[in-house]
Amino acid sequence: MDRAVVSSNWITQFKKARVQNLSIRHSDHAVILLDTHLDREVVRTPFWYLDAWSRDEGCRRVIEETLDVVIRGFHSFILCKKLRLTAKALSKWNVQLFGHCQTKLKALEKLLSDVQSRLPSKENVELEGTIMLEIEEVEKRLESIWK
Secondary structure (H helix, E strand, O other), X not given: OOOOOOOHHHHHHOOOOEEEEOOOOOOOOOOEEEEOOOOOOOOXXXXXXXXXXXXXXXXXXXXXXXXXXXXXXXXXXXXXXXXXXXXXXXXXXXHHHXXXXXXXXXXXXXXXXXXXXXOOOHHHHHHHHHHHHHHHHHHXXXXXXXX
């Protein structure tokens, strides 16, 4: 179970495909992920202001500091430049305060999957439990960001 079977014709047709077993979390089976587009280009996402930031005083400080930067030029140029600086500063501040939740979540899920593929032992079961608790904490943090 929890496996994928393909033919040689399928492999020839989908040369850049990959099958990945995700970590077991809420069942006794692993989700199987099939990605047939590993060659897709990386798209830069636009800046988004997250409501969760408003609850932290550091956010206001970051915005005030970047808006106090002296920039010379036309009013429209100054505004665009300050908005770009503010977005960059908030993105950096976000990483420092909240961390890269998605990146951390992926790393934890990979670690969980690795631990679950090992032979069962007391240490591995305890490590699995610890990792699952940490995953839940990161998911709660992510959920608070999007509320």
